[in-house]
Amino acid sequence: MGIASEAVDHGRVVYARAYVRLKGLLREPHWSIAEVIIPMLSISAYIYMYEVLDAPNEFLGFVIIGGAMLSFWSNVLWGMSSQFYWEKETGMLELYMIAPISRMAVLIGMAMGGIINTTIRAISIILIGTFLFPIQFVIGDLSALIIIFVLTIVALYGMGILFASLFLLYGREATHMADLMQEPIYVLSGMYYPVLSSRFFPTAIKFIATAIPLTLGIDGLRQLVILGGDFSSVIPHMIGLAVLASVLVPFSYIALRKMENISKREGRLTLRWQ
Amino acid sequence: MAIANTAKVMAQGAWIGWKVESNWTDPFVFLAYMIAKPMASVLMIGLIFLIGSDAAGVMDQQFFFYAFTGAIFFIYPTTLAISLGYLMHEDRAKYEVLKQIYIAPESLKPYIFGRVIASSVNATVSVIAAFVTGTVIFSTFFGLDLGINVLEVNFPLLVGTILLGIIAFGFLGLLLCAINLVSFKLQHSLSEYTTGFLFLLSGVVFPVSVLPVVAQEVGYALPTTYFLNLVRSSLSGSGEFTFDLAYMILSTAGFAVMATILFKIAEQKARQKGMIDRKAEY
Amino acid sequence: MYAVETNSLSRIFKAKGKPIVALKNVDLNINYGEILGLLGANGAGKTTFVKILATLLLPSEGKASVYGFDVIKQAKQIRKIINLVSGGETPGYGILTVRENLWFFSQLYGLSGNLAKERVKQLIHDMELEEYVETRMHKLSTGFKQRLNLARGFINDPKVLFLDEPTLGLDVINAKHIRKYVKDWVRGDKSRAVLLTTHYMAEAEEICDRIAIIYNGTIVACETPQTLKASMEKSTVVRIEVKNGSSLSFENVSGIIGSSIDSNSNGITKIKVVLDDESRIPALVSHLASNGCKIMSINTSEPSLEDVYIKYVGRGISTDGHSK
Numbered sequence: 085m086g087i088a089s090e091a092v093d094h095g096r097v098v099y100a101r102a103y104v105r106l107k108g109l110l111r112e113p114h115w116s117i118a119e120v121i122i123p124m125l126s127i128s129a130y131i132y133m134y135e136v137l138d139a140p141n142e143f144l145g146f147v148i149i150g151g152a153m154l155s156f157w158s159n160v161l162w163g164m165s166s167q168f169y170w171e172k173e174t175g176m177l178e179l180y181m182i183a184p185i186s187r188m189a190v191l192i193g194m195a196m197g198g199i200i201n202t203t204i205r206a207i208s209i210i211l212i213g214t215f216l217f218p219i220q221f222v223i224g225d226l227s228a229l230i231i232i233f234v235l236t237i238v239a240l241y242g243m244g245i246l247f248a249s250l251f252l253l254y255g256r257e258a259t260h261m262a263d264l265m266q267e268p269i270y271v272l273s274g275m276y277y278p279v280l281s282s283r284f285f286p287t288a289i290k291f292i293a294t295a296i297p298l299t300l301g302i303d304g305l306r307q308l309v310i311l312g313g314d315f316s317s318v319i320p321h322m323i324g325l326a327v328l329a330s331v332l333v334p335f336s337y338i339a340l341r342k343m344e345n346i347s348k349r350e351g352r353l354t355l356r357w358q
Numbered sequence: 359m360a361i362a363n364t365a366k367v368m369a370q371g372a373w374i375g376w377k378v379e380s381n382w383t384d385p386f387v388f389l390a391y392m393i394a395k396p397m398a399s400v401l402m403i404g405l406i407f408l409i410g411s412d413a414a415g416v417m418d419q420q421f422f423f424y425a426f427t428g429a430i431f432f433i434y435p436t437t438l439a440i441s442l443g444y445l446m447h448e449d450r451a452k453y454e455v456l457k458q459i460y461i462a463p464e465s466l467k468p469y470i471f472g473r474v475i476a477s478s479v480n481a482t483v484s485v486i487a488a489f490v491t492g493t494v495i496f497s498t499f500f501g502l503d504l505g506i507n508v509l510e511v512n513f514p515l516l517v518g519t520i521l522l523g524i525i526a527f528g529f530l531g532l533l534l535c536a537i538n539l540v541s542f543k544l545q546h547s548l549s550e551y552t553t554g555f556l557f558l559l560s561g562v563v564f565p566v567s568v569l570p571v572v573a574q575e576v577g578y579a580l581p582t583t584y585f586l587n588l589v590r591s592s593l594s595g596s597g598e599f600t601f602d603l604a605y606m607i608l609s610t611a612g613f614a615v616m617a618t619i620l621f622k623i624a625e626q627k628a629r630q631k632g633m634i635d636r637k638a639e640y
Numbered sequence: 641m642y643a644v645e646t647n648s649l650s651r652i653f654k655a656k657g658k659p660i661v662a663l664k665n666v667d668l669n670i671n672y673g674e675i676l677g678l679l680g681a682n683g684a685g686k687t688t689f690v691k692i693l694a695t696l697l698l699p700s701e702g703k704a705s706v707y708g709f710d711v712i713k714q715a716k717q718i719r720k721i722i723n724l725v726s727g728g729e730t731p732g733y734g735i736l737t738v739r740e741n742l743w744f745f746s747q748l749y750g751l752s753g754n755l756a757k758e759r760v761k762q763l764i765h766d767m768e769l770e771e772y773v774e775t776r777m778h779k780l781s782t783g784f785k786q787r788l789n790l791a792r793g794f795i796n797d798p799k800v801l802f803l804d805e806p807t808l809g810l811d812v813i814n815a816k817h818i819r820k821y822v823k824d825w826v827r828g829d830k831s832r833a834v835l836l837t838t839h840y841m842a843e844a845e846e847i848c849d850r851i852a853i854i855y856n857g858t859i860v861a862c863e864t865p866q867t868l869k870a871s872m873e874k875s876t877v878v879r880i881e882v883k884n885g886s887s888l889s890f891e892n893v894s895g896i897i898g899s900s901i902d903s904n905s906n907g908i909t910k911i912k913v914v915l916d917d918e919s920r921i922p923a924l925v926s927h928l929a930s931n932g933c934k935i936m937s938i939n940t941s942e943p944s945l946e947d948v949y950i951k952y953v954g955r956g957i958s959t960d961g962h963s964k
Contacts, residue, residue: 093750100747108735125554132564137410175731183748184719264391265400277409330416348698
């Protein structure tokens with residue numbers, strides 16, 4: 085089979101899986117509403133907290149950017165990584181596994197379907213936040229903004245595929261582990277405050293934090309849209325994200341294949357309630 | 359006899375709650391999960407305080423006490439809301455036991471309250487762990503003192519507040535069960551809506567008075583607001599608490615009555631529409 | 641060459657305590673154009689066998705091939721030509737309609753736009769799902785969900801189809817429809833083959849060309865239904881109804897190849913005994929009497945497939961798939 089023909093087949097799978105996501109979005113619009121309102125509640129609480137502290141206005145913007153990027157993280161973790169676990173519970177996983185398709189293509193399809201929904205959610209959060217609170221955004225450099233955003237997404241979704249392989253093998257434990265990891269990741273990645281420029285984080289912690297694509301992505305975006313930074317101010321972020329993406333994506337592919345083999349060997353691939 | 363039966367069902371509910379929520383891994387990992395998760399949330403609040411105060415150039419330790427204790431004791435309504443918010447969906451669609459529980463004589467409400475007991479135990483462990491570790495971390499690494507003198511803590515008020523809070527949040531949970539019994543639309547988002555609104559409106563990390571007037575009215579009607587105020591009063595051993603206590607009892611009673619009535623209505627409706635054993639799979 | 645071939649296939653699961661031998665040295669072949677039935681009680685190893693052939697599970701020992709492709713090394717090639725339909729499950733996306741679900745699966749098998757459309761249309765017609773074409777899957781009844789599941793199994797026009805208890809939990813009409821469809825499908829092209837696992841004797845007898853009986857992970861017999869029944873020629877099947885027979889046992893009675901005992905709420909116990917010779921009947925009656933049983937009726941009959949099963953396994957299968 086030629087490369088072009090294989091690419092077409094992969095494309096079909098990606099489109100088909102994304103289609104399911106998009107149809108869900110259109111047929112159950114209340115899901116989208118929930119995905120905007122629920123994060124806005126905690127975002128608003130943190131903004132009020134900064135107001136009581138009399139923190140500089142840019143902190144309000146930090147919270148909004150963090151909250152918007154949180155949408156992508158949630159989509160990666162719950163809309164993609166844990167999806168194989170949920171597919172297993174409903175009996176769909178074995179049908180994916182017996183079909184002559186790439187597992188990555190299925191995950192990418194999930195991600196693509198989710199990205200549209202997530203982008204709408206992130207933009208809504210930014211717009212509502214700007215409407216409700218006195219926040220000002222200024223785009224310093226559009227090309228830098230696009231590069232930072234794209235690199236963050238690629239690295240993040242690479243991480244998501246890596247986690248998906250763990251969900252494949254460890255099922256219910258992995259779901260709880262992912263749930264356990266949520267808040268520590270918010271803490272380390274500086275979802276609602278700056279990490280890399282803060283004196284309260286030791287260098288070692290900052291270094292560990294940069295291994296999370298969100299940390300560099302959020303910080304880079306804040307530099308560009310709130311602090312008035314330009315291209316040169318985010319070059320270290322771009323390098324860091326590029327390194328993460330180039331490591332995570334191939335590594336996740338290998339991990340996915342390995343975990344699938346282990347699952348098949350141990351008989352866990354179709355084992356439910358695990 | 360009826361009381362003994364009810365107690366038995368509640369005990370079973372508590373046992374099942376413990377099993378379902380903890381039986382996914384080994385006990386040490388589960389403990390770590392119960393401690394690490396709330397700890398991370400509390401850490402985040404503390405860091406927002408530190409970084410925000412540093413940027414503002416003012417460190418208000420009293421506000422730190424306010425936000426820190428609010429974040430920690432908010433674990434109670436969060437744990438109960440999440441556990442009970444998913445209960446109907448899980449028992450109906452995932453475990454498919456809801457219909458069996460329902461047709462057993464007078465079992466559904468006691469079962470739900472049994473689950474409240476299990477969640478309350480989990481929440482208590484999380485609160486204690488988060489309080490101790492949070493206090494140690496912030497005092498050791500960041501020099502932040504909560505200003506709590508153990509000898510001045512009003513323990514009877516603290517314990518009473520927690521018990522009253524569990525009752526209030528238990529009825530809140532009953533209300534969430536009532537909603538999910540008759541609707542599939544909110545089965546995944548109801549808990550999060552609830553905890554989100556409570557977090558914003560109950561003076562958890564900032565005073566209710568900071569909110570717009572309309573939101574304040576809602577905030578002052580919630581038992582969570584008075585729960586947290588009473589916890590703060592008992593820990594600081596100071597301040598007038600009679601007003602908060604009276605309002606807490608009043609709003610808890612109001613919640614209890616409303617939740618009981620709505621649950622009864624929901625049961626009828628669910629039975630009418632055949633929703634007790636119907637699954638909605640997406 | 642066979643459509644499916646296994647040699648000394650074994651599968652052991654590691655469990656806390658002792659390992660579970662799900663399959664032990666299974667040698668089984670499926671010919672082209674054949675429906676092979678795999679008959680056994682719950683836990684006999686049927687689904688494990690199917691999962692290995694469907695490339696969902698690796699064997700612990702032995703070899704297996706589907707259409708000449710090795711299940712371990714050539715899984716990719718196998719997946720293009722197989723499909724799997726499991727009974728008691730209705731996988732699919734509840735939010736999508738019947739037509740959309742089928743289209744979705746067609747894309748997993750690389751069907752182009754027009755071909756996918758045609759195939760989906762044909763399957764909807766074959767499964768009599770026209771009325772529900774635009775209905776979301778989660779609104780279908782169990783029977784129609786299973787029809788959709790079966791339609792999905794044919795979406796890629798597989799060469800080998802694995803049907804794992806496909807009529808489980810279905811009513812008589814739906815089950816009959818599915819059996820007829822499968823039979824006609826295989827007859828339509830000699831290059832196709834089906835492995836059907838079931839614990840319903842009647843189903844196995846109705847549509848299978850050959851039946852393999854599996855017990856405790858081992859194949860104890862594999863012949864056509866007629867040959868299996870003919871093997872019972874020298875045996876005698878005795879059907880007895882007794883009162884006070886609920887705690888009866890035939891442990892120390894000689895000449896009994898196998899038995900099944902079924903008590904009902906009216907106090908009547910139905911017993912079926914397979915004897916190695918007719919002359920054992922008086923000893924059997926005497927055993928019943930000495931155990932306090934009152935014989936209500938006794939007759940001999942032609943051996944059925946269930947009797948064959950009892951002969952090879954020593955006991956019957958109840959309607960819920962458990963040994964009795």
